[in-house]
Every structure is written in structure tokens, then in C-alpha cells.
Amino acid sequence: MDQQAPIMTMEDRTSVQAITRGEHRDPFAFLGSHAVTDGLRIRTFQPGVDSVAVVDAASDEQVTALTRLHPDGVFAGTVKGAERDFRYRLRISRNGEACTIEDPYRFGAILGDLDLHLLAEGRHEHAYEKLGANAIEMDGISGVAFAVWAPNARRVSVVGEFNNWDGRCHVMRLRHGAGIWEIFLPELQQGSLYKYEIIAGDGKLLPLKADPFARYCQHPPETASIVYDPPPYRWQDQSWMQSRGAGSQRDAPIAIYEVHLGSWRRHPGENHRYLSYLELAEELPAYAADMGFTHIELLPVTEYPFDGSWGYQPIGLYAPTSRFGTPDELRHFVESCHAHGLGVLMDWVPAHFPEDAHGLAHFDGTALYEHEDPAKGRHHEWGTLIYNYGRQEVSNFLLSNAKFWADQYHIDGLRVDAVASMLYLDYNREDGEWTPNEYGGNENLEAADFIRRMNELVYKEEKGFFTTAEESTAWPMVSRPTSAGGLGFGYKWNMGWMHDTLTYIKTDPIHRRHNHNDLTFGLVYAFSENFILPLSHDEVVHGKGSLLNKMPGDRWQKFANLRVYFGFMYSHPGKKLLFMGGEFAQEREWNHDNSLDWHLLDDPLHAGVHKLIRDLNRLYRDCPSLHQLDCEPEGFQWIDGGDVENSVLSFLRRGRNHDDCTVIVCNFTPVVRNAYRVGVPFAGTYHQQINTDAWEYGGSGVGNGIAVESSPVAAHGHPHSLSLTLPPLAALIFACPAQGLGSAEPQKED
Known part of the structure; x- marks a missing residue:
């Protein structure tokens, strides 16, 4: 030649x-x-x-x-x-x-005809295996295949250190019909920085764009994507993955510890830096398991540019944030949680995305991922853009992402953020600022359809996986199957319960009799959905103060109010969620830039709340009547929900076995009430399981000892009753005589 x-x-x-x-x-x-x-x-x-x-x-x-x-x-x-x-x-x-x-x-074309067809139709459930930067081999040569959807671009190039960020060097091949650009870069190394240089259809050179499917990104404020596709992670949690389904069912005890990784705990000796995924894996799962929680819920860990958004304005939905380490190190964290018997839930944000120039906004020079019409495509309050759920490629981007976290990170569930903002076209909009749907209504039909498809996909494909909606309106059947006309979520946050009960507990006890309905109203609709009772991060930010500082009264009463509130929460129907710091009564409002105030555990009052949450979690888990029928009306019965003058509530919780029941009495005033009679269904000895006023919790020690004998005195429609001493601002929880409590131990003498 x-x-x-x-x-x-x-x-x-x-x-x-x-x-x-x-x-x-x-x-x-x-x-x-x-x-x-x-x-x-x-x-x-x-x-x-x-x-x-x-x-x-x-x-x-x-x-x-x-x-x-x-x-x-x-x-x-x-x-x-x-x-x-x-x-x-x-x-x-x-x-x-x-x-x-x-x-x-x-090298020839990368994507096959079937992949292109499925991607174009929005039916590729594993789109992340084809789009983005994927390590492959072509003609016996190892390298990285890049593929990106940009149908309206005139030209797309992949740029990086490997070509001096020169967009002329690696111009990509357009696969007509699908609007996808692709190129194979042989011998490219893992860890290489890259972005896409895009010339819009009108000839305008756009700001360099991060890869929507990037698996790893630079630590903000740097914005490049990183080639990251190492050999498959060698998971060691097979036993957990096979058995986790039992822990997500409606009859299971679900007690969630909500965590912001960047502020749970920081390293005091190294300029107050974040703990890494590896360090968190050593500390956080062991702590949450010791506290008796069943799940850890992470505020969003998908990559985001602005610390102050806490992750709720993500740029890289397929990339774990690099703030704490590498993707495989996050996998190790998840694996550690599973080893400690904890499920891992992740806050997921398919509702909107920020307008940062390197992100999805006007990705190819047009409104590609978002709506062109600002009445549908922009949240003015948040300064973010709304996904165009009616565009099949966009919905596929999000559907594939939900599956990605389940497949690639063994996440056990998604809590979907801001569902109401997705469902309503007039969300936070005045008249004239929104466009009705085709039937003249305010429902976002495309978003509702996307949500149903997402839930159908993950429940069909991922054994034991579950989804939760943060949804604050009366949209019907949020947590009912799509086959029955519902949205298909497993659970829904009970925002009404949270709002009403916090309003009540913040009220001075002398006025609480006027607000009694705030405690009881939640039982009117408690079984209309599969509810989680959330005391989340949203309640301890933006000037709202900590849970402790919402409480009225002097210092002792503040703690007592918080303890009775926790006792009421854990005995009320519904799964439980508590934001970090609440378990030891953090005093100051949460600040994402600082560690929790762990030194407060040296104070007996804070340590007492800490012990109470541990004991409540364990009782909730061990006692079938406190969780088996959380979502069924048969699991709850008022003893007396109308003692307005004394601000006292009493009720029964039942398990599947009718004889399995628990008696709960809550006194929401600082007044000790002697010989307070409460009707009960069975004769015998009622063992005290929790008294939130016990010395060990920081209380005054008023109570009834370890057990109380019933009397054959009819009360509240029951043939027997208990004569109780009600401690001030306290919840009492008793096991009925016929109830099997497993490993639960009666509380010691006060």
C-alpha cells in the first residue's frame, strides 16, 4: 500500500x-x-x-x-x-x-434501530444504558459512547480536556428521526471531564451543556460532567433485596428518619467539612438502627448546583452529588443501610428544574425539556422550569430515572416532591396566569398520566419498592392503584394532620379546649389514603423554628409538650416520619450549613427525648396493634375523643386479631388528673408500655406504676374501665391483657 x-x-x-x-x-x-x-x-x-x-x-x-x-x-x-x-x-x-x-x-453507528425506535417513542425503560456516556467496546476497542437528545440542534459536539474543549474536533453523528446525536471516542479514560457544545438551529452557539444522563459530575460550583462507568458494583445485599417487600407493606411498621447528609453531622477537626459517603456509611445506619427506625429518607442526592436548595433544584438526575464522594461510595452507603436492616428512600424531584445555563433549560436552543408557554412551563415563585410531561422523550427521561435509582443503587423507594405543583395547572398562579386543560379544568392531565405510568413501572419491575407522594391537596385516591383510578402511590404524606396538630400543640394549654378539633379532625379522613405522618424538614426552616421552640410554656413545659406530641404521633394511625434533630429536640432552627447540635445530648432533657423516640420506635415496631392496621379503619376506635374541657384524648389501636389492642390516653394540659376513668374492652392487667412523663424521659415521674388493674365499672361503652392518674402534658400507652407484645418490655416503675 x-x-x-x-x-x-x-x-x-x-x-x-x-x-x-x-x-x-x-x-x-x-x-x-x-x-x-x-x-x-x-x-x-x-x-x-x-x-x-x-x-x-x-x-x-x-x-x-x-x-x-x-x-x-x-x-x-x-x-x-x-x-x-x-x-x-x-x-x-x-x-x-x-x-x-x-x-x-x-467507527460505525452506535445505537441500534430498536433502541432508536423505543427512545423516539418514549418507551425505553433503560434509556440510561444508551444515552449519556457509556463504556462500550467497538471493533475490539474499548472506549466511551456518547449519545444525547437534541433534535433541534444544528450541530452537537462532545468536548473536554481530551480535545482542549474544541467543539470542532468531535462533532457527533445525528440519528435522524430520533433526534439523537452520538459518537464513540475510543480509548477515552474513566474520569474524563466533558460537556456538549451545541449550535442551535438558528446558528447561535449555546453555553456548554452538562450531560442530562451524566452518571457523575464535578463538585459545584464546577459544572462539567465526568465519564463514570466502571465495572458493575459487587453488591452484598442480596438477602435484603429478596426480603424487603415485607417492610414496605401497609401492615408493616414504617418509621422513617429523614436526613440531609450535608448537615446531619460534620467533621469538627477538618474545617467543619462534610462527612463522605464512606464515613456516613460507618455512622448513620448504625445510629438510625439503634434508634429503632426502619428507613432512612435522604433529601435529594441527585446533583444540584446550589447548596441552599438542599437538592430540590437538581441539575443531574442521574448523578449522585459529588459533595460526598463517588457513585460507588453512595452504593456502599446504601449497602451499609441494608446491612443494618434499614431501607433507603430518596427524595425525587420530577416536578421542576433550575434555569442554570449548563442544565436542561433551552437545551438545544428550544424549550426541549420544558414547556415553551411560561403559563405551563415556569414556576415564578421558585424560579424553575416545569417538565413537559406530554412530550414522550421527556417523560421517558424521568421514567427511566426512577428505574435507574432502583436498578443501579438499590434504592428502596422514592418520595416524590411537590406532587401538587405537578397536578394543578393553576398551582400558585393567579387568574389569567394559567391555561386550562382541554376540558376546561385545572388538572394537569399529562402530569397525572406520567405519575401513573411511573408508579406502574416501578411497582411492576421492582420487588418491594414503594413510592410516597408529598401532596397537599384533596386530589382523590393518590395512594390507590391505577387499576382503580388512583395515581398509584404506595403512600401519601398527611399534610393536613401535620398542619392541624402543630397548630394545636403550639397553642397555650389554657386555650386548647377551643382547638380540640385540630387533634380529632384527622381521624375523619385518616383511612382515605395510605398515610405517612410527617414531621419533616419543611417544619423547621424559614423562620418556623425547631419543633421544641414551637411548644408553649417554660423550658420544662416545652419538653413535656414535645414528648406528649410524639406519644400522640406514634400511637395515631399512619406510618411515621421524623426529620433529623427532632429525635433529641434540637433547639435552634435547622441550618443546612451546620451540623446538628449533638452536644445537646449531654443535657438530661434532650437525652430524655432521645430515649423516648428510641422507645416509641421499638414499641411501634414490636406491637402489632400500633402498625398492622395503620391504614384501615378497623385499627382505630375512640374511647373518648370529646373530652374538650380537660383536653384529654383516649382511644384504642387494634391489630388484625381483635384481642390485640393498645390503650392510649393523652393529657394535653399541665394539670395532673387523678382517678381519671377510661373504658376498656377487657378485664385484667394493663401493662404500661410508655409514660412520656417518666423520669427517664425528663418528666416529673407522675404515673401509675408498671401496670393497672381494670375494674368492672362500665365506661365509654365498655364493660370495664381503668382509674388512672394522668401525668401533666403526657401520653400513656398500655398493652391490653390479651395482647402479645413480642419483645416489647413493660416500662419500669416511675
Whole structure:
């Protein structure tokens, strides 16, 4: 084989000029190898090099030197007699140093017709395996396949340190019909930084864009995507994954510890830095398990640019935030949680995304992921953009993401943020600022359809996985199956219960009799959905103060109010969620820039609340009547919900076995009430399980000892009753005589 000097046609000259300006519409049609009459013509664009030669890949021998066609680095030549399958490499020389590289433009198409068809139709459940940066092998060569959806772009290039961020070097191939651009970069290393350089349809050069499917990103404020596709993680949690389904059912005890990883605990000796995923794996699961929680819920860990958003304005939905380490280190954290018997839930934000220039906003120069119409496409209050759920490629981006976290990170469930903002076209909008749906209503029908599809997908594909809606309106059947006309969530946050009961507990006890309905109203609708009772991060920010500082009275009464409130919460129907710091009565409002105040545990009052939460969690888990029928009306019965004057509530919780029941009495005033009679269903000894006024919790020690005998005195429609001493601002929990408590131990004498 020998060299033949290329003949420059007018078409060649036009193409060369377009290549050097980065304006060629189809560089694969010009660069790389192309059959000619007497062999193969090879062209390449190598800015800044002195010379280029073609090398036989099999023998590593040079077969021809290429001729420079343009000063900016376009080289070409013909290898006479070469067949179409001739495998070659390029030997380039720069400043006297030579190296041999693969030519990206000699490789064929990456995505198959079926993948393109499914992606275009929005039905590719594993879109993350095809789009983004994926390590693959082509023609026996390892490298990275890049693919990105940008149907309205004039040109898309992948840029990075490997090409000096020069968008002319690696212009991608457009797969018409799907609007996807792709290129294979051979021998590219893991850890390489990259972005997409996009020229919009009108010729405007856009700001460099991060990869929507990036698996890893630079630590903010840096914004590049990172090639990260190592060998599959070697999971060691198979036993957990096989059995986790039992822990997500409506009859299971679910007690969730909500955590912001950046402020749960920080490293005091190293400039107050974040703990890493690896350090968190050593500390957080052991702590949460010791406290008796069943699940940890993480505020969003998908990559986000602004610390103050706490993750609720994500840029990289497929990338765990690099603030705490690598993706595999997050996997290790999840695995550690599973080893400690804890499920891992993740706050997921498919409702909106920020307008940062390197993100999804006007990704290809058009409103691609968002609605063009600001009445549908923008949250003015939050300064964010709303996904266009009616666009099949966009809904597929989100559906695939839900599956990604389940598949790739063994996440056990998603808490979907801001569902109400998705469901209503007039959410936080005045008249004239929103456009009705096709039937004239305010429901976002496309968003509702997306939500149903998401829930159907994850419940069908992921055994034991469950979803929770943060939904604050009366939208019907949020946590009912889609087959019955519901949205398909497993659970819904009970925002009404949270709002009403906090309003009540913040009221001075002397006035509580006027607000009694705030405690009882939640039972009117308690079983209309599968509810979680949330005391979340939203209640301890933005000037709302901590849970403790919402409480009225002097310091002792503040703690007593908080303890009785926790006792009421844990005995009320519904699964439980508590934001970090609440378990030891953090005094100051939560600040995402600071660690929790762990030193407060040296104070007996704080330590008492800490012990109370541990004991409540364990009682809730061990006592079937406190969780089996959390979502069923048969699991709750008032003893007396109407003692307004005394601000006392008494009720029964029942398990599937009718004889399994628990008696709860809550006194919401600082007055000790003696000989307070409460009707009960059975004769016998009622063992005290919890008295929130016990000395060990920081209380006054008023109570009834470890057990109380019933009397054959009818009360509240029951043939027997208990004569109790009600401690001030306290909840009492008693096991009925017939109840099996498993490993629960009666509380010791006060």
C-alpha cells in the first residue's frame, strides 16, 4: 500500500472549510475512511499537530503519510488497494513527539434501530444504558459512547480536556428521526471531564451543556460532567433485596428518619467539612438502627448546583452529588443501610428544574425539556422550569430515572416532591396566569398520566419498592392503584394532620379546649389514603423554628409538650416520619450549613427525648396493634375523643386479631388528673408500655406504676374501665391483657 496525494474537488474544499469552522452537518460523511476507486481515502481533523500518518492496526507499520489540506489541521490521503474493512490507526506528531491513536470517525453507528425506535417513542425503560456516556467496546476497542437528545440542534459536539474543549474536533453523528446525536471516542479514560457544545438551529452557539444522563459530575460550583462507568458494583445485599417487600407493606411498621447528609453531622477537626459517603456509611445506619427506625429518607442526592436548595433544584438526575464522594461510595452507603436492616428512600424531584445555563433549560436552543408557554412551563415563585410531561422523550427521561435509582443503587423507594405543583395547572398562579386543560379544568392531565405510568413501572419491575407522594391537596385516591383510578402511590404524606396538630400543640394549654378539633379532625379522613405522618424538614426552616421552640410554656413545659406530641404521633394511625434533630429536640432552627447540635445530648432533657423516640420506635415496631392496621379503619376506635374541657384524648389501636389492642390516653394540659376513668374492652392487667412523663424521659415521674388493674365499672361503652392518674402534658400507652407484645418490655416503675 502506498500514498496517493488527494485531489481537492470543489466539494472537498467546501467540506474542509466547514470542518475547520465546526459547521459540517455530517462530518462522518467526510472524515474517517471512505471507499474510492483505487482504495480508501482517509481524512482527519487534528488541530495543532505537525503531521499525520496512517498505520496498519495489525502490524503497527506506517502505510501512508497524510497530506495537510488546511492550515488548521485537516489531513487526507489515499491508501491504495485497501479494502473497506481495513483497520487503521493514526500516528500524529506534535512538537517532535509522536503517538498513535484511534480515529473516532472510522467507527460505525452506535445505537441500534430498536433502541432508536423505543427512545423516539418514549418507551425505553433503560434509556440510561444508551444515552449519556457509556463504556462500550467497538471493533475490539474499548472506549466511551456518547449519545444525547437534541433534535433541534444544528450541530452537537462532545468536548473536554481530551480535545482542549474544541467543539470542532468531535462533532457527533445525528440519528435522524430520533433526534439523537452520538459518537464513540475510543480509548477515552474513566474520569474524563466533558460537556456538549451545541449550535442551535438558528446558528447561535449555546453555553456548554452538562450531560442530562451524566452518571457523575464535578463538585459545584464546577459544572462539567465526568465519564463514570466502571465495572458493575459487587453488591452484598442480596438477602435484603429478596426480603424487603415485607417492610414496605401497609401492615408493616414504617418509621422513617429523614436526613440531609450535608448537615446531619460534620467533621469538627477538618474545617467543619462534610462527612463522605464512606464515613456516613460507618455512622448513620448504625445510629438510625439503634434508634429503632426502619428507613432512612435522604433529601435529594441527585446533583444540584446550589447548596441552599438542599437538592430540590437538581441539575443531574442521574448523578449522585459529588459533595460526598463517588457513585460507588453512595452504593456502599446504601449497602451499609441494608446491612443494618434499614431501607433507603430518596427524595425525587420530577416536578421542576433550575434555569442554570449548563442544565436542561433551552437545551438545544428550544424549550426541549420544558414547556415553551411560561403559563405551563415556569414556576415564578421558585424560579424553575416545569417538565413537559406530554412530550414522550421527556417523560421517558424521568421514567427511566426512577428505574435507574432502583436498578443501579438499590434504592428502596422514592418520595416524590411537590406532587401538587405537578397536578394543578393553576398551582400558585393567579387568574389569567394559567391555561386550562382541554376540558376546561385545572388538572394537569399529562402530569397525572406520567405519575401513573411511573408508579406502574416501578411497582411492576421492582420487588418491594414503594413510592410516597408529598401532596397537599384533596386530589382523590393518590395512594390507590391505577387499576382503580388512583395515581398509584404506595403512600401519601398527611399534610393536613401535620398542619392541624402543630397548630394545636403550639397553642397555650389554657386555650386548647377551643382547638380540640385540630387533634380529632384527622381521624375523619385518616383511612382515605395510605398515610405517612410527617414531621419533616419543611417544619423547621424559614423562620418556623425547631419543633421544641414551637411548644408553649417554660423550658420544662416545652419538653413535656414535645414528648406528649410524639406519644400522640406514634400511637395515631399512619406510618411515621421524623426529620433529623427532632429525635433529641434540637433547639435552634435547622441550618443546612451546620451540623446538628449533638452536644445537646449531654443535657438530661434532650437525652430524655432521645430515649423516648428510641422507645416509641421499638414499641411501634414490636406491637402489632400500633402498625398492622395503620391504614384501615378497623385499627382505630375512640374511647373518648370529646373530652374538650380537660383536653384529654383516649382511644384504642387494634391489630388484625381483635384481642390485640393498645390503650392510649393523652393529657394535653399541665394539670395532673387523678382517678381519671377510661373504658376498656377487657378485664385484667394493663401493662404500661410508655409514660412520656417518666423520669427517664425528663418528666416529673407522675404515673401509675408498671401496670393497672381494670375494674368492672362500665365506661365509654365498655364493660370495664381503668382509674388512672394522668401525668401533666403526657401520653400513656398500655398493652391490653390479651395482647402479645413480642419483645416489647413493660416500662419500669416511675
